[in-house]
Each structure stands twice: as structure tokens, then as C-alpha cells.
Amino acid sequence: xxxxxxxxxxxxxxxxxxxxxxxxxxxxxxxxxxxxxxxxxxxxxxxxxxxxxxxxxxxxxxxxxxxxxxxxxxxxxxxxxxxxxxxxxxxxxxxxxxxxxxxxxxxxxxxxxxxxxxxxxxxxxxxxxxxxxxxxxxxxxxxxxxxxxxxxxxxxxxxxxxxxxxxxxxxxxxxxxxxxxxxxxxxxxxxxxxxxxxxxxxxxxxxxxxxxxxxxxxxxxxxxxxxxxxxxxxxxxxxxxxxxxxxxxxxxxxxxxxx
Amino acid sequence: xxxxxxxxxxxxxxxxxxxxxxxxxxxxxxxxxxxxxxxxxxxxxxxxxxxxxxxxxxxxxxxxxxxxxxxxxxxxxxxxxxxxxxxxxxxxxxxxxxxxxxxxxxxxxxxxxxxxxxxxxxxxxxxxxxxxxxxxxxxxxxxxxxxxxxxxxxxxxxxxxxxxxxxxxxxxxxxxxxxxxxxxxxxxxxxxxxxxxxxxxxxxxxxxxxxxxxxxxxxxxxxxxxxxxxxxxxxxxxxxxxxxxxxxxxxxxxxxxxxxxxxxxxxxxxxxxxxxxxxxxxxxxxxxxxxxxxxxxxxxxxxxxxxxxxxxxxxx
Ligand SMILES: Cc1cc2nc3c(=O)[nH]c(=O)nc-3n(C[C@H](O)[C@H](O)[C@H](O)COP(=O)(O)OP(=O)(O)OC[C@H]3O[C@@H](n4cnc5c(N)ncnc54)[C@H](O)[C@@H]3O)c2cc1C
Ligand SMILES: Cc1cc2nc3c(=O)[nH]c(=O)nc-3n(C[C@H](O)[C@H](O)[C@H](O)COP(=O)(O)OP(=O)(O)OC[C@H]3O[C@@H](n4cnc5c(N)ncnc54)[C@H](O)[C@@H]3O)c2cc1C
Numbered sequence: 001x002x003x004x005x006x007x008x009x010x011x012x013x014x015x016x017x018x019x020x021x022x023x024x025x026x027x028x029x030x031x032x033x034x035x036x037x038x039x040x041x042x043x044x045x046x047x048x049x050x051x052x053x054x055x056x057x058x059x060x061x062x063x064x065x066x067x068x069x070x071x072x073x074x075x076x077x078x079x080x081x082x083x084x085x086x087x088x089x090x091x092x093x094x095x096x097x098x099x100x101x102x103x104x105x106x107x108x109x110x111x112x113x114x115x116x117x118x119x120x121x122x123x124x125x126x127x128x129x130x131x132x133x134x135x136x137x138x139x140x141x142x143x144x145x146x147x148x149x150x151x152x153x154x155x156x157x158x159x160x161x162x163x164x165x166x167x168x169x170x171x172x173x174x175x176x177x178x179x180x181x182x183x184x185x186x187x188x189x190x191x192x193x194x195x196x197x198x199x200x201x202x203x204x205x206x207x208x209x210x211x212x213x214x215x216x217x218x219x220x221x222x223x224x225x226x227x228x229x230x231x232x233x234x235x236x237x238x239x240x241x242x243x244x245x246x247x248x249x250x251x252x253x254x255x256x257x258x259x
Numbered sequence: 260x261x262x263x264x265x266x267x268x269x270x271x272x273x274x275x276x277x278x279x280x281x282x283x284x285x286x287x288x289x290x291x292x293x294x295x296x297x298x299x300x301x302x303x304x305x306x307x308x309x310x311x312x313x314x315x316x317x318x319x320x321x322x323x324x325x326x327x328x329x330x331x332x333x334x335x336x337x338x339x340x341x342x343x344x345x346x347x348x349x350x351x352x353x354x355x356x357x358x359x360x361x362x363x364x365x366x367x368x369x370x371x372x373x374x375x376x377x378x379x380x381x382x383x384x385x386x387x388x389x390x391x392x393x394x395x396x397x398x399x400x401x402x403x404x405x406x407x408x409x410x411x412x413x414x415x416x417x418x419x420x421x422x423x424x425x426x427x428x429x430x431x432x433x434x435x436x437x438x439x440x441x442x443x444x445x446x447x448x449x450x451x452x453x454x455x456x457x458x459x460x461x462x463x464x465x466x467x468x469x470x471x472x473x474x475x476x477x478x479x480x481x482x483x484x485x486x487x488x489x490x491x492x493x494x495x496x497x498x499x500x501x502x503x504x505x506x507x508x509x510x511x512x513x514x515x516x517x518x519x520x521x522x523x524x525x526x527x528x529x530x531x532x533x534x535x536x537x538x539x540x541x542x543x544x545x546x547x548x549x550x551x552x553x554x555x556x557x558x559x560x561x562x563x564x565x566x567x568x569x570x571x572x573x574x575x
Contacts, residue, residue: 162444165442
């Protein structure tokens with residue numbers, strides 16, 4: 001089974017995240033880069049599938065040089081190899097162009113199953129999995145909290161607004177996962193050492209037959225017009241309960257006309 | 260005026276409030292044309308008329324709802340090609356965003372997700388990085404596809420007599436690749452829908468068990484509120500996952516959010532940070548949720564919550 005996991009490096013949510021004033025893209029220097037949280041669940045799912053069905057797990061990342069740290073983390077968890085698409089031309093890509101670039105690479109490397117996180121913590125568009133499925137012409141099995149594979153057929157439980165759907169499809173397929181699907185493993189010391197020797201293939205846009213005109217800021221179909229800090233929330237009032245805490249909250253709610 | 264397509268969000272014919280918000284937004288920028296997918300239109304048509312749909316495209320074929328997402332995108336792509344709308348609005352739910360994603364690829368158009376407002380020229384307003392930054396973005400290629408966050412626009416009634424047009428689409432094989440073999444609807448009871456409610460009362464690990472969620476429900480009922488839960492509470496099985504608020508749960512934006520026994524982890528905040536007024540009850544004065552609150556009580560929820568419920572009931 002040829003399993004590809006898409007991994008994005010994102011700014012650590014624990015640090016202050018910013019946009020750049022010059023081209024209004026994410027300021028990657030301002031915050032520490034970490035592997036997108038849900039992508040650890042995607043890696044875990046890939047490893048679980050490999051353990052049950054055999055095959056190979058490839059990490060696919062598009063991002064600047066620095067993103068190699070997140071690739072190493074995924075390799076340390078147990079993925080076998082990685083493809084890192086990195087090119088100045090990609091800077092500022094939106095979801096549509098990112099999906100185009102990733103789809104070009106996926107066509108080149110081949111896959112039985114592509115696994116993504118349901119959403120990144122920085123842009124949070126939640127668009128990539130459905131866009132990849134559409135571009136690659138393979139089934140979309142997304143927002144999954146359970147995935148089972150039997151030969152070339154796949155069944156999954158897809159979280160919905162009203163509960164869940166049971167979904168059936170056949171491989172190859174694009175899958176996205178939510179955090180309820182598994183508990184990601186920690187890289188072992190051995191895993192961390194082994195990761196250093198695992199192959200990481202670096203691709204520039206031309207290597208992956210990505211048309212540079214369709215990616216980057218110029219190729220994007222969306223444009224950030226402006227941005228500003230949100231007005232700070234007024235500091236709230238915090239009161240210790242002296243036995244009348246409930247009454248105090250009620251008074252506050254009444255002052256705001258909620259009751 | 261140009262048409263703006265609004266994909267109706269409904270569960271088995273029951274229209275979600277976000278649809279009325281989308282219709283309201285659409286009317287500010289053109290003629291609102293609702294797109295109905297699946298069975299149940301007859302029972303819902305009056306509601307769409309009440310909120311000012313100038314037109315309704317009805318695609319009643321049940322097949323359109325028998326597969327994951329793709330058929331809806333195919334239908335919308337056909338309408339975009341035939342009707343040349345000025346924009347397409349969908350609800351920024353998990354599924355709404357996925358429909359937007361596929362439609363964007365099909366029509367080679369840009370998508371804005373999770374916008375909280377739409378200004379002239381289809382400039383979308385985003386609240387990003389947990390509400391720290393407000394940004395504006397627009398679509399520069401194709402037909403703007405905009406996924407709008409529920410509860411960010413006040414729905415305004417504007418009665419109309421919509422023209423109806425039946426539409427059919429012949430699905431491609433690719434659109435039928437992921438089959439929905441069973442839909443499991445978790446009971447929602449009598450309370451307002453989580454993402455639609457004006458008030459949400461959520462319980463977390465501090466609530467301590469499924470039975471204790473009664474405290475949260477009673478407080479919610481005294482306020483006519485919806486009940487939410489943190490991941491710790493849903494993972495423990497104390498409350499169904501459909502009520503999870505947060506990054507991987509639902510994003511809520513009510514007038515009032517009351518967090519009870521919830522620490523305020525970043526993933527939880529991602530789903531409730533844009534609530535207008537935030538109240539927390541937590542015994543730990545250092546709980547991060549207090550950084551967000553308008554009013555916080557440091558105390559034992561088993562004391563404070565029932566007292567609050569009682570006081571609210573008394574004041575009614
Ligand atoms: C604050 C902010 C808001 C933005 N809003 C928009 C917008 O409204 N519309 C728009 O078109 N673009 C937007 N962008 C651009 C967007 O960040 C990029 O297009 C990004 O590549 C894809 O979006 P995402 O991270 O939200 O993907 P999501 O769909 O949320 O990510 C899901 C999964 O896709 C995979 N994935 C995502 N990116 C990569 C990657 N580079 N390499 C490997 N795997 C990946 C991961 O598995 C991830 O878990 C925004 C960016 C920022 C910083
Ligand atoms: C990929 C990923 C996605 C996630 N998505 C979500 C999500 O969508 N939603 C979400 O909520 N979380 C999410 N999480 C989990 C999140 O990180 C936290 O673990 C979770 O929100 C904690 O829930 P909690 O606040 O209820 O529990 P805790 O963090 O354990 O907090 C419990 C709080 O209750 C207080 N308390 C205890 N007893 C009492 C009492 N008697 N009276 C008053 N206060 C009391 C404590 O002081 C404490 O502050 C996600 C995590 C990951 C990794």
C-alpha cells in the first residue's frame with residue numbers, strides 16, 4: 001500500500017502569530033514552526049494502515065526550507081520517506097493553487113491513499129482534502145473519525161453536523177481525519193535517530209511539473225486586501241466565589257439584559 | 260441585478276438558520292437565488308420566501324444526497340455555468356467548506372472561508388489567529404465562492420414570491436465515488452441548535468461525569484440556551500461529539516457563551532472566541548479561559564451553577 005500523508009508546518013499556536021506587512025502573507029519568522037496538530041493524527045493513521053496492510057508511508061510537504069523540521073518529526077514517528085516541495089515561486093499560494101501543486105506531486109509520486117488533517121491551525125480553510133479529491137478524480141472520504149480498509153475497499157465514519165455518515169469507497173482515495181480517530185504516538189529516541197537517515201526528496205516547481213504561473217502570490221485566486229489587529233477585548237471582571245457566585249453572575253447577566 | 264447563489268443548508272427538509280443569514284447577506288449584493296438540494300422543499304419553501312429568496316433552484320433528486328459532497332458541487336458548477344451568478348454563498352460548516360473546495364476547482368475560482376461579513380465587491384472579512392487579527396480578502400479569479408460563518412449576520416425577513424426552477428444534473432462517476440450508506444442523526448432534543456443559538460452554555464472536564472451534565476442542561480434551559488461541551492467531555496462520553504465546541508468541533512458565535520469547568524485550551528477557544536459576551540465558572544484562578552471573559556467566577560461549579568440557575572429562574 002502506497003500511503004502519502006500531507007503535512008503542513010504552521011506557526012505554533014502558543015506564540016503570537018502575525019501577517020507580514022509587506023505582502024500580507026503569514027509571517028513565518030515571527031513564530032516557531034511546528035507540525036500542524038491534526039497532521040500528527042494523519043501520520044498516525046498512515047502508520048496504523050501500514051502496520052495492518054504493509055506498504056510504505058511517504059510524507060508530502062509544501063513549504064519553505066524550515067518546514068523540514070516538521071518532515072523530520074513525521075519521519076521520527078515512523079514514516080519511511082518524504083517529498084518536500086520548496087520553491088520561492090510557491091510563496092503566497094492560496095488553497096486553490098496549493099491544491100494544484102500538491103495534486104501535481106501526487107500524480108508524479110503515485111498513491112493508493114492520501115491522508116490529510118481536516119484543517120490547519122493557521123489558515124483553517126479546511127479546503128485541501130476536497131480540492132485534492134476533485135483534482136485527482138478519486139473518492140473523498142473526509143472528516144473521518146474511523147477508517148477501515150479491506151483489500152481495495154474502504155469504509156469510514158464521517159462526522160457531520162447532525163451526527164455521522166457511514167461512507168463506502170474504493171481505493172485510491174483521499175482521506176482527511178479529525179482528532180478522534182486515534183492517539184498519535186510520540187517519536188522514540190530510535191525513531192528520531194533513524195529519521196535523520198531517511199530519504200527526503202526535494203522538488204522545485206519545475207521538477208514536479210507545476211506551472212509557476214498558477215502558484216504563488218501572482219497565481220493565487222484570492223488576495224488579502226488589508227488587515228489590522230482586532231480591538232483588544234476589554235478586560236473582564238473576575239470575582240472569587242464567596243457563596244454568592246451564582247447570584248453575582250445573574251446580576252451581571254441582568255446588567256447585560258440577558259435575563 | 261445579478262444573481263447570487265445561496266446553497267440552502269438543511270437536514271431532511273429542516274432549514275438551518277444560517278440559510279436565512281446567507282439570504283440576508285446575498286440580498287445586500289444582488290438577487291438571492293436559493294439552491295435546494297434533496298427532498299423536502301415543499302415543507303421549506305415558505306421560509307425561503309420569508310427571507311427574500313428571489314428565485315429557488317430545486318434539485319430534488321435524492322441521488323444528490325447519497326454521496327459525500329461531490330454531487331452538490333457538481334450541481335452548483337452547472338448553475339454557475341448556466342446562470343453566471345455574481346457569487347456563491349455557502350455555510351462555513353465542515354461540509355459547506357468542502358463543497359466550496361470542489362466547486363472552486365471545477366470553476367477555477369477563488370474561495371474565501373469562514374468569513375464573518377461580506378462588503379461591496381465581495382470583500383470578505385475574516386477574524387483570524389483566534390480573533391487577534393481582522394483581515395479582508397477578495398477573490399480575484401472566477402466566481403467568488405464565499406463560506407460564511409454561521410451566526411455572524413443577523414437574518415432579516417423580506418417576504419418575496421420566489422420563482423421556482425427545477426434543475427437536474429447527470430452526475431459524473433467521480434461524483435458517485437464515495438457512497439453514504441447510512442446517515443446517523445444524533446437526537447438533538449428541544450434545545451436550540453448549537454451553532455444557531457443566541458446563548459450557549461458549555462460544560463467541560465470539571466463537570467465530572469455524564470449525569471452531572473444535568474447541571475449544564477438546567478442552566479441552559481433557564482436561559483433558553485443550547486448546550487455545548489469541550490473535547491474532554493465528549494471524549495469521555497459524557498456528551499455526544501456533535502456538541503463539541505472548538506477547532507475540530509463546532510464554531511459558535513453566540514451573544515453569550517458560558518463556559519463551566521472548561522480550562523480554555525487554544526483548541527477550545529478556536530471555536531468560541533468570537534462570542535460577544537463570555538462568562539466562565541472555574542475553580543482555578545489561573546485557567547486560561549479567564550483571559551477571555553467579560554465576567555468570571557472563581558469557584559466550584561457545583562455550587563455556582565445551580566445557584567445561578569435558581570437565581571435566573573427566580574428573576575423570570
Ligand atoms: C490567516 C490565513 C487565512 C487564509 N485564508 C484563505 C482563504 O480564505 N482562501 C484561500 O484560498 N486561502 C487562504 N489562505 C491561504 C492558505 O493558508 C493556503 O492556501 C494553504 O496552503 C491551504 O490552506 P489551509 O492550511 O487552510 O489548508 P487546510 O485545508 O485547512 O489543511 C488541511 C490539510 O491539508 C494539508 N496541507 C495543507 N497545506 C499543506 C501544505 N502546504 N503541504 C502539505 N500539506 C498541506 C494538511 O494535511 C492539512 O492538515 C489563508 C492563509 C492564512 C495564513
Ligand atoms: C488536534 C486537537 C483538536 C482539539 N479540538 C478540540 C475541540 O474542538 N474542542 C475542545 O474543547 N478541545 C479540543 N482539543 C482538546 C484541548 O486541547 C483540551 O484538551 C480540552 O479543550 C480540555 O477540555 P476541558 O477544558 O474541559 O478540560 P481541562 O483542560 O481538564 O479543564 C477542566 C477545567 O475544569 C476546572 N474544574 C474542575 N473541577 C471544577 C469544579 N468543581 N468547579 C469549577 N471548575 C472546575 C479546572 O480548573 C479546569 O480548568 C483538541 C486537541 C487537539 C490535540
